[in-house]
């Protein structure tokens with residue numbers, strides 16, 4: 001177990017009872033961190049917290065689509081562990097909510113209800129904003145904070161039959177790029193981590209991918225996030241890491257170089273037609 005500069009750091013992980021959330025929670029605790037496991041489903045978070053022990057884990061039932069619940073979740077973690085250092089916005093709804101066979105690309109606009117569109121944007125995009133809105137004042141006061149947003153592959157964002165999941169994740173990706181710039185120099189970093197392909201979690205239907213060994217292991221999400229949480233990770237912001245490309249055999253810096261790129265699509269943002277030339281803060 002590697003402790004060092006992560007020992008005692010406090011994280012809040014949304015969607016903490018899910019496939020990736022559980023893997024992250026276990027990895028963070030194994031590195032000496034304390035974790036608020038936030039999920040809309042109480043059972044999984046409570047069982048995991050019981051297993052890891054109350055010194056290290058706290059289950060919080062909260063719907064990230066509810067701004068008041070997000071503020072309460074942040075306060076509850078800080079009250080229990082005395083601080084908050086890391087926010088991982090990992091909660092998400094998957095396309096199975098719309099169609100179980102969505103991986104076959106069959107979903108059409110007629111399949112998506114207005115309520116589902118709103119629910120996906122509320123959870124997969126707005127939820128991260130609500131959580132960050134609650135956490136950033138604390139991070140600013142301590143001049144130390146890590147925000148890590150879980151989006152998805154660009155392929156899924158742009159794929160036909162993948163709305164509202166893809167577009168909501170694209171919104172989260174774009175906002176992450178802007179927030180990283182807004183918070184530059186504050187001691188608060190903002191980065192994105194994605195699996196890199198379908199991962200072996202409940203979100204990905206067994207019928208679509210019966211060979212689970214061919215999928216990305218949820219545990220692979222942990223090494224890039226652990227790297228970002230370290231003191232040295234404070235120098236890294238506005239980056240997007242593909243977990244499946246992270247080679248744990250390499251030193252962190254080399255793995256980060258190979259698996260990382262700027263958040264979003266900055267190459268497409270270079271030439272706005274702008275009176276007086278491109279703004280410097282873009």
Ligand SMILES: NC(=O)c1ccc[n+]([C@@H]2O[C@H](COP(=O)([O-])OP(=O)(O)OC[C@H]3O[C@@H](n4cnc5c(N)ncnc54)[C@H](O)[C@@H]3O)[C@@H](O)[C@H]2O)c1
Pocket residue numbers: 014015016017018019020021038039040041062063064065089090091092093094123127150151152153194195196197198199200201202203204
């Ligand atoms: N599994 C994949 O292939 C894959 C690929 C790319 C990105 N992702 C992203 O990774 C993240 C984790 O997904 P996963 O694969 O572990 O799925 P999962 O379904 O196992 O876990 C998602 C968790 O989020 C929780 N959740 C859903 N709505 C919530 C809400 N409103 N408030 C609080 N919690 C809520 C669920 O209860 C669940 O525990 C998601 O954001 C997902 O979009 C997953």
